[in-house]
Amino acid sequence: MKTYENIPTILTFNGVPVKARRGFWLVVALVWVILTAIGTWRWPGQSVLAYVLVGGVGTLVGMMVDVGHACAHTIGAKMAHAPTAVVLLGADMPRTLYPDEKMRPSQHIARSLGGPIYSWIGFGIGLLLLRVIPPQTAWRYLAEIWTFGNAFIGLAIFAPVPLVDGGVIIKWLLVIGGQDEGQADRIVHWMDIVLIVMLLIGAGVTALSDLWVAAVGLVLVAILIGLIVLEVIR
Numbered sequence: 320m321k322t323y324e325n326i327p328t329i330l331t332f333n334g335v336p337v338k339a340r341r342g343f344w345l346v347v348a349l350v351w352v353i354l355t356a357i358g359t360w361r362w363p364g365q366s367v368l369a370y371v372l373v374g375g376v377g378t379l380v381g382m383m384v385d386v387g388h389a390c391a392h393t394i395g396a397k398m399a400h401a402p403t404a405v406v407l408l409g410a411d412m413p414r415t416l417y418p419d420e421k422m423r424p425s426q427h428i429a430r431s432l433g434g435p436i437y438s439w440i441g442f443g444i445g446l447l448l449l450r451v452i453p454p455q456t457a458w459r460y461l462a463e464i465w466t467f468g469n470a471f472i473g474l475a476i477f478a479p480v481p482l483v484d485g486g487v488i489i490k491w492l493l494v495i496g497g498q499d500e501g502q503a504d505r506i507v508h509w510m511d512i513v514l515i516v517m518l519l520i521g522a523g524v525t526a527l528s529d530l531w532v533a534a535v536g537l538v539l540v541a542i543l544i545g546l547i548v549l550e551v552i553r
């Protein structure tokens with residue numbers, strides 16, 4: 320197991336170092352620009368400085384959604400007496416890495432549940448905030464970032480994909496149900512192939528309806544899942 324010694328630690332959560340590769344800061348900068356731009360639409364009539372500042376706070380909120388999910392996995396792990404090595408941030412999704420993969424199925428599931436529970440609770444809190452905060456204000460925009468971010472992650476983790484929580488939970492539920500690990504991996508891979516085919520059919524249907532942005536998005540998600548199944552992305 321690599322120690323990731325050369326990657327700077329930006330904070331320690333639950334006794335686990337949270338480390339950020341350089342690519343992470345590029346994404347932070349990009350998210351800041353995007354959230355500054357979206358702010359001009361969600362919260363009209365303000366100064367450029369106000370958009371940049373609230374975009375910056377919005378970026379922090381986005382990190383609380385994304386990095387918070389990864390950190391919450393360490394809570395699930397600790398409750399299951401399973402150690403966590405590092406939370407690794409990079410240009411793509413955060414990874415919660417464990418020093419020991421020889422765990423009981425229930426421990427694998429507990430580790431994988433920490434993040435989703437955080438995202439689902441976060442989404443619930445977000446819905447409450449959206450009910451009480453008036454629209455077209457900075458607070459409302461920040462609450463929208465929080466709620467949308469948690470909703471997106473809270474949904475995405477249902478995908479039965481090996482790198483994603485849903486894939487890990489399904490695999491180990493299959494093992495509890497009597498499959499051996501190899502069989503469980505193969506079943507998850509078949510689910511992924513079905514998912515890819517469904518996404519491509521969806522892309523075809525949306526393209527025929529002239530919804531090109533949706534079609535391209537679905538094809539990109541299908542390619543992403545394909546790359547994870549082929550272990551190009553790991």
Ligand SMILES: [Zn+2]
Nearest residue numbers: 388434435484
């Ligand atoms: Zn997760």
